[in-house]
Amino acid sequence: MKxxxxxxxxxxxxxxxxxLDEGVIVFFIIVPLLYPLLYAYLYNHESVREVPTVVVDxxxxxxxxxxxxxxxxxxxxxxxxxxxxxxxxxxxxxxxxAYCLIYIPKDFAKDVAEHRQTTVELYSDMSGILYxxxxxxxxxxxxxxxxxxxKASLIPGATEQQISTFQYxxxxxxxxxxxxxxxxxxxxxxxxxxxxxxxxxxxxxxxxAGEEREKVRKHIAEPHIIGKNPVEIxxxxxxxxxxxxxxxxxxxxxxxxxxxxxxxxxxxxTLLAFMVPYIAACTFFSISLSSIAHDRESFIIMFVFISIxxxxxxxxxxxxxxxxxxxxxxxxxxxxxxxxxxxxxITEMGATLEDVQHELNAxxxxxxxxxxxxxxxxxxxYGKQLWA
Amino acid sequence: MNGLNxxxxxxxxxxxxxxxxxxxxxxxxxxxxxxxxxFTTLMGEGLPSELPAGVVDExxxxxxxxxIRNLDSxxxxxxxxxxxxxxxxxxxxxxxxxxxxxxxxxxxxxxAISGKQPTVSFYTAASYxxxxxxxxxxMKMMSEYASGAVGRATxxxxxxxxxxxxxxxxxIKMEMHAVxxxxxxxxxxxxxxxLPGIIMLLIxxxxxxxxxxxxxxxxxxxxxxxxxxxxxKALIGKLLPQVTTWLLMGLFCLFLLYGVWRFxxxxxxxxxxxxxxxxxxxxxALGVFFCGLVPSLRWALSLATLWGVLSFPISGFSxxxxxxxxxxxxxxxxxxxxxxxxIYVDQALNGLPLYYSWLNIAIMIAFWxxxxxxxxxxxxxxxxxxxxx
Numbered sequence: 001m002k003x004x005x006x007x008x009x010x011x012x013x014x015x016x017x018x019x020l021d022e023g024v025i026v027f028f029i030i031v032p033l034l035y036p037l038l039y040a041y042l043y044n045h046e047s048v049r050e051v052p053t054v055v056v057d058x059x060x061x062x063x064x065x066x067x068x069x070x071x072x073x074x075x076x077x078x079x080x081x082x083x084x085x086x087x088x089x090x091x092x093x094x095x096x097x098a099y100c101l102i103y104i105p106k107d108f109a110k111d112v113a114e115h116r117q118t119t120v121e122l123y124s125d126m127s128g129i130l131y132x133x134x135x136x137x138x139x140x141x142x143x144x145x146x147x148x149x150x151k152a153s154l155i156p157g158a159t160e161q162q163i164s165t166f167q168y169x170x171x172x173x174x175x176x177x178x179x180x181x182x183x184x185x186x187x188x189x190x191x192x193x194x195x196x197x198x199x200x201x202x203x204x205x206x207x208x209a210g211e212e213r214e215k216v217r218k219h220i221a222e223p224h225i226i227g228k229n230p231v232e233i234x235x236x237x238x239x240x241x242x243x244x245x246x247x248x249x250x251x252x253x254x255x256x257x258x259x260x261x262x263x264x265x266x267x268x269x270t271l272l273a274f275m276v277p278y279i280a281a282c283t284f285f286s287i288s289l290s291s292i293a294h295d296r297e298s299f300i301i302m303f304v305f306i307s308i309x310x311x312x313x314x315x316x317x318x319x320x321x322x323x324x325x326x327x328x329x330x331x332x333x334x335x336x337x338x339x340x341x342x343x344x345x346i347t348e349m350g351a352t353l354e355d356v357q358h359e360l361n362a363x364x365x366x367x368x369x370x371x372x373x374x375x376x377x378x379x380x381x382y383g384k385q386l387w388a
Numbered sequence: 389m390n391g392l393n394x395x396x397x398x399x400x401x402x403x404x405x406x407x408x409x410x411x412x413x414x415x416x417x418x419x420x421x422x423x424x425x426x427f428t429t430l431m432g433e434g435l436p437s438e439l440p441a442g443v444v445d446e447x448x449x450x451x452x453x454x455x456i457r458n459l460d461s462x463x464x465x466x467x468x469x470x471x472x473x474x475x476x477x478x479x480x481x482x483x484x485x486x487x488x489x490x491x492x493x494x495x496x497x498x499x500a501i502s503g504k505q506p507t508v509s510f511y512t513a514a515s516y517x518x519x520x521x522x523x524x525x526x527m528k529m530m531s532e533y534a535s536g537a538v539g540r541a542t543x544x545x546x547x548x549x550x551x552x553x554x555x556x557x558x559x560i561k562m563e564m565h566a567v568x569x570x571x572x573x574x575x576x577x578x579x580x581x582x583l584p585g586i587i588m589l590l591i592x593x594x595x596x597x598x599x600x601x602x603x604x605x606x607x608x609x610x611x612x613x614x615x616x617x618x619x620x621k622a623l624i625g626k627l628l629p630q631v632t633t634w635l636l637m638g639l640f641c642l643f644l645l646y647g648v649w650r651f652x653x654x655x656x657x658x659x660x661x662x663x664x665x666x667x668x669x670x671x672x673a674l675g676v677f678f679c680g681l682v683p684s685l686r687w688a689l690s691l692a693t694l695w696g697v698l699s700f701p702i703s704g705f706s707x708x709x710x711x712x713x714x715x716x717x718x719x720x721x722x723x724x725x726x727x728x729x730x731i732y733v734d735q736a737l738n739g740l741p742l743y744y745s746w747l748n749i750a751i752m753i754a755f756w757x758x759x760x761x762x763x764x765x766x767x768x769x770x771x772x773x774x775x776x777x
Contacts, residue, residue, distance in 0.1 A: 023686045042701050045711045052710075067560070094740055099710075117555045119563050126569040127733040128708035129577055133521070136564050143560045150559045161505075167557070169538035170500050171507040172531035174524065177481065179514035184707050187517040263515075297601075298411050300689050301593040305419060305586055308700065309426045318574065319487065319519040322436040324429060341484060348515040351482040358484075 006228045010236025018208065018240055023296065027204035032196050032248045039189055040260040046183035050078035051134040053100040054089045057082060061109030067120070070142045071102065076134035099125045100135040112150060178349045179263055186262050190347055191316040191340045193252045197245065197279070198336040199307045201286045205241060206299030209290035230378040234287070238374070241283045249275055257347060265350040273353055274342050277363040281335040284370035291377040314340040338362040394615050398625025401614065402598070406629060415594050416633050423586045424644055431575035438466035439519045441527075442477050442489035445470060449497040455534050459490060462526040474511075481513050488512040488523035490530075500538055508534075518574065568652050568737050576651045580736070581705040581729045583641050584664065588671045588725050589696035591634055595675030596692050598626060599770075600685035608770040619767040623759075627672060634672075638664040646736070654739025662749070663731045670724035670755035680762025683769035699725040727752050 018024050053071075057064050072079040080098055083089040092098045101123040105111075111118035122139055124132040152163045164171070179186045212222065225233060253275060257264040293299050312318055313331035320341070323331070331337040342359035345351035353360065406412040443459075445452050460467040468486065471477040477489040490510045499506035510527035512520040536557060543553040554561075569576050602608040615621035642660055646653045653660065674695065678688045701707065702716060703726040709717060720726045727748040734740045734748075759766075 026686075026690055038698070039701070042712060042716060043707065044713055048708055048711045094734075094738065094744060111555075112559050115552065115555045115559075117551065117558060117561055119561045121563050121565060123565045123567050125733075125738070126566050126572075126577070127729075127737060128704070128706075129572065129574075130708055132564070132566055132572070136562070139562050143562055147557075147559050151556065154556060165503055165505040166539065166542075168505065168535045169503070169542070170496065170531070170535045171505050172528075172535065173507055173509040174528065175509055175511045176514040176520070176524070177478075177511050179517075179520075182514050182517065182521070184517070184711075187515060188707075294411070295604075297597060297604075297685050297689055300686075300693060301415050301590070301597055302411065302419070304593065304693050304697065305423065305589050307697070308582065308586065309423055312427070312430060316516065317518060318431055319436050319439060319516065320484075321438075321440050321487075321519070322433060324432070327426060327430055344515055345482055345484060349482045349513065355479070355482045355484075 003229075003232055006232040007235045007239075010225075010228060010233055011239055014237050014240045015243070018204075018244065021208070021211075023207050024204045027200045027207065028244050028248065031200050032252055035196055036189065036193060036252060036256045036260075039192055040185065040256070043183075043185035043188065046181060046185050048128075048130040048134055049075055051076060051100055051131050052080045052098045053077050053102060053135060054081045054083050054092050054098040055079055055102045055104065056084075056086055056089050057104045058106040059104045059108035059110075063109040063112060064104045067104065067108075067142060067146065068102065070145070071138050074138040074141065077138040093123075093125055099128070099131040102135070102139065115154070178265075185260070186348065188316070189260070189262055190257070190344050191311060191314060193256060194278070194339045194343050195307055195311055195314075195336050197249060197252060198282045198285070198310075198334065198339065199303065200248075201241060201245060201282050202289055202303050203299055205283075205286035206290045206293040206303065207296050209287075210293035210296040210299060213293060214295055225382060228382070230375065230382050233382055234374055234378045238283050238287060241286065242279060245279045245283070249279055253343065253347070263348045266347045267350075267352070270346050270351075270353050270356075271343075274346055274356060274360060274363075277360060277367055278335060278339040278342075281363045281366040281370065282339075284367060284374045285335050288370045288373040288377060291381075310334055310336050311340075313337060316340055316344065332362070335363060335366055338366070391618075391621055395621050395625040395628070398611065398614050398622060399628040401611070402626045403629045405598075406633075411597075412594065415590050416630070416637065420587055420590060420637050421640070424583050424641055427579050427582050428575065428644060428649055431579065434571055434573035434575050435464070436519060436522060436574070437463050439464055439488070439523055440468040440486045441465045441523055442469045442471050442480055442486045443467055444472070444474055444477050444489060444491045446473075446494040447492045447496045451497045451500075452492045455492070455530065456490070458533065459526065459530045462530065464522045465526040477511070481511070486513075487516055487519040488527060490527055568654065568739075573651075575649065578706065579649075580645060580651060580732055581703060581725065582700075583645065584638075584667055584728055585700055585703070585725050587634065587637060587641060588667055588699060588728075589693075591630075591668060591671035592675040592678070592692040592696050593689060595627065595630060595672050596679055596688045597685065598630065599623075599676070599679050599766075600688060603683075603770055603773060604685055612767070612770060617767070617771070619763050619770075623676065623763075627676075631668065631672065634668045635665070638668055651736070653736050655735035655742075659735040659742055659745070660732070663728055663735065666731075666749065666752035667724055667728045670727075670752045673756045673759050674724065676759035676766070677762060680759060680766040680769075683773045695723070699723045702726060703729045705729050721751065724752060724755060 018028065055068050057068060068079055071077055081092060083092065089101045093101060103121040105118065108118050120139065122135050124135055126132065148163060148167055151167055155163065176182055215222065253271065313323065313327055314337045315323060338359040342356040345356055443456050445456060456467060459465055469480065471480065471489065474491055480486050488511060492508050496506040496508060508531060512524050514520045539557050540553050543556060566572055602611050612622050615625065642664055645651050646657060675692060678691045682688050682691065702720045702723055709720060730748045731745045734745045
């Protein structure tokens with residue numbers, strides 16, 4: 001059992017190194033601990049409420065006032081001012097006092113009274129797409145209600161049910177599933193959590209490898225490495241990372257969603273069976289990548305920025321079905337792509353292990369491939385001079 | 389003149405250092421270009437089309453098949469599969485095969501004909517916000533259309549004209565104008581800030597690395613000596629080749645956005661050139677500022693990384709800032725990307741006169757003052773401190 005003793009020796013020594021290195025601690029512990037808190041605080045409100053909106057009411061009628069009053073009463077839109085004309089309204093939008101404009105034409109009430117269709121125009125500043133959604137959905141909702149009432153007056157004596165049937169011979173119902181509030185935090189945070197696991201690991205492992213390479217250049221030998229073969233070193237080192245990240249992952253993927261009340265309908269067995277290959281794939285991915293770390297810090301500037309493209313490549317924002325094949329292939333190199341998709345579906349959509357089979361297989365394949373690469377890297381690094 | 393010569397000599401030394409190490413080429417040229425091409429081609433469609441969706445058609449009549457065909461012909465929706473029941477459609481959603489499905493219960497057609505108001509429903513995977521909401525839009529439109537078709541047919545039968553029928557069915561209609569981005573192009577909405585954001589992040593990191601790597605490799609004294617220990621000259625010389633490279637990258641970024649992809653540029657190119665110039669210099673200033681704040685390559689880099697990554701959510705280009713807690717609204721003033729985004733909205737997107745952006749421009753310039761406060765400290769660090777692990 002010499003190999004086991006050797007592996008444990010490497011493990012114990014590396015664990016001590018990692019836990020005593022403040023640079024590594026930052027990436028392995030502090031960032032994963034604090035970053036989700038920051039994000040949760042940022043998206044605390046989940047959605048955009050009360051978008052400041054101005055009204056140009058050229059109709060000046062009871063009906064138009066009723067319309068604006070009801071729009072104001074919705075949660076998404078707040079009427080902050082009634083403007084005299086379009087110029088004044090535009091000025092308010094340009095100075096960012098308001099983001100949307102509702103224009104009610106002169107003949108609004110007259111048209112309705114004389115049974116002509118009338119059009120209310122909505123304008124939205126496109127610096128944010130959520131303003132657009134807010135004003136459109138609020139106004140549509142109000143107009144549907146008012147249309148129903150107007151029709152009631154057209155068919156005197158009709159019951160509510162008759163009017164409704166007349167308006168909607170076929171009624172419809174919309175059911176948003178899983179993220180029922182369409183909340184922004186619920187949408188983005190799970191993806192960010194999985195990304196944090198991969199990226200902090202890459203940075204921490206890169207930092208450790210960079211340091212080692214600096215020492216090699218200065219001819220400082222690591223005492224615990226001598227007399228061990230590459231397999232033992234690889235097992236020892238990778239299990240240090242794995243051990244630390246099992247704890248980090250429990251916090252990130254279990255505690256954080258519960259703490260911030262994000263949708264979490266997972267079965268813990270499913271989550272466990274999925275997270276193990278994810279952490280394993282990330283571990284060997286990090287070790288493989290760390291072979292190009294020249295010094296302690298170079299990894300930070302090379303791999304932080306890539307988190308942002310990777311978040312998009314996962315298909316959490318721009319849909320995966322519409323990602324060009326080339327970038328899809330690129331995204332398959334990274335565990336985060338499969339990790340994010342699987343985790344979101346398990347956590348928010350209650351997917352079972354069979355439902356995420358594709359992602360699960362991919363992560364195991366990545367684990368094997370990167371394990372192979374890690375072995376080759378270690379063989380090259382430690383194979384020659386130190387194998388004793 | 390001597391000063392200029394010194395600066396020039398330091399700049400040449402820096403240029404040599406930059407060319408000698410792959411990390412500079414990677415972070416200043418390859419990485420940004422790859423990121424630019426990634427984002428613009430990823431969202432090249434503008435609005436994702438043909439999103440995979442399913443149907444559960446328990447009724448299966450000529451009418452319902454017509455409805456489904458219509459839905460399939462909508463631009464954002466592509467019906468990929470018919471499911472026997474809601475449970476299996478839901479399963480397909482959990483497997484990530486579809487983003488939404490449309491459910492028509494048995495007897496819908498019969499009930500509609502006999503005026504008993506049946507209900508159809510549609511379900512979206514709201515965890516995927518963008519495809520979920522686009523599928524919602526198509527399916528809602530389809531539902532309105534299907535209902536309207538039955539209603540119109542009834543009214544036509546009673547001798548109504550089309551205008552009259554519409555006035556009865558929908559007396560008040562909404563018409564939406566998405567000002568300056570009528571097609572709701574997501575690439576316009578995101579890339580305009582994502583790309584400069586990547587530049588900003590890399591500028592801060594590279595500048596810090598380039599300064600403190602001198603401390604680590606114990607060449608800082610040699611560098612400062614070339615400027616007679618004058619930190620201002622030393623920094624100008626060092627940053628000159630970097631600024632030049634970043635300005636070229638910034639130009640390339642603007643060329644890609646407004647020249648190749650033809651994104652809205654209602655202000656003309658000059659205000660955006662100014663905006664990019666300000667962003668690059670403010671990011672550099674922040675980088676130097678962080679160096680002066682903490683005398684350690686690693687800690688200064690960590691600070692810059694935190695600041696840089698946080699810039700993306702806090703600048704409010706995806707999730708609007710009005711919904712942030714007040715503390716963060718205040719804090720966002722300290723992020724150059726926030727000001728870049730606001731200047732972009734006023735200028736390129738909305739084409740307002742430049743004076744609308746004066747405050748943001750002034751703050752971007754004020755960032756340049758930040759490192760000045762700490763120059764003495766930075767000089768001391770570089771001359772006296774040693775790199776420690």
